[in-house]
Amino acid sequence: MSTHPQGGTAMRRFTIRSLSVLGAVAIASLTLVQLGSASSDRQTAATVTTITVKGGEFFFKLSSKSIASPRKVTFVFKNAGHVAHDFKINGRKTPVIGPGKTSRLTVTFKKKAKYTYLCTVDSHASLGMKGTFTVR
Template sequence: MLSACGVKDPQADVVAGKKLFVQKCGACHTLGRAGTKGTTGPNLDEAFQESLKGGFGRTAVRGVIYKQILFPNRLPSADGVKMPAKLVDGDNAHDVAAYVASVSAVGGKDTGLLATAVQAAGGGTATEKNGVISIPADPNGQLAYADAKAIGQPGPVTVEMPNKSGVGHDIVIDGLGKGQVVTEGTSSFKADLAAGQKYTYYCSVPGHRQAGMQGTLTVK
């Protein structure tokens, strides 16, 4: 039994809810405490801000979120993408709703078990091995590569992005190549790297680069 931001509920696991939210929902929604920066769907910090200021309780917010998870609005978002129904269900839907309701429009950072529930992506450095530079997408569904830096050697190389998450991603270097968008697969392209150059690799899926899914490849 856990509490977050003063909201107590023995029937919800907000730690599990945070993990599921990042994995299943973070690619589309911004939520500060979760560290997600998706832009396809509503910003969840802004969505309930006025209602909470006006006295709308977090228990009521949780109920709204739970219903939206199971039965999302039929209207598409601004870019025409519709939120699928029941991305999570059962107890998982309760866990996600409880977490989002407890941290929406709350500043600062999560503490305790919530602070370590999801490991931040982008801290590693990929290095070329046998002519291949492998830069995985974050397996937890964050809009980031596991490695925000990569090191390669001059000459021909294969740049690949293994993706074990359920969120579609690709990898692109302007002027060198573009991999295909994949879900639970590998995006790749072949390129020739120039000595002493630095290249920016990024995901071209709308909103993903803007949310921080990019990195720097240095050729030595």
């Protein structure tokens, strides 16, 4: 069996080129996957809305009483009153907090609807610490 003297060299060049191309494709693929993942993380972060809630005797003031679509909302509740209060919405509530304290509550709204929010301490809701939050 005879071999061509340049046959081995040509084959080695072909193999090296093939491996180089495969390596470049692999690196490009990993880069695209990372970019896609980072984009997904930004989209997730962008879908969380923060709403400030100020509460006291006997009121709530929200920075916004509605959102444009179902999503996660973080309510940052500050007790601006002189007695303890909490903030409840969609079956979730903050702990009862004292005057000057702040508590965060993250709620996932899964459908368009009107949601009642209120203070569950004593008769605070009947005294005015309640309202409606709308998911459009």
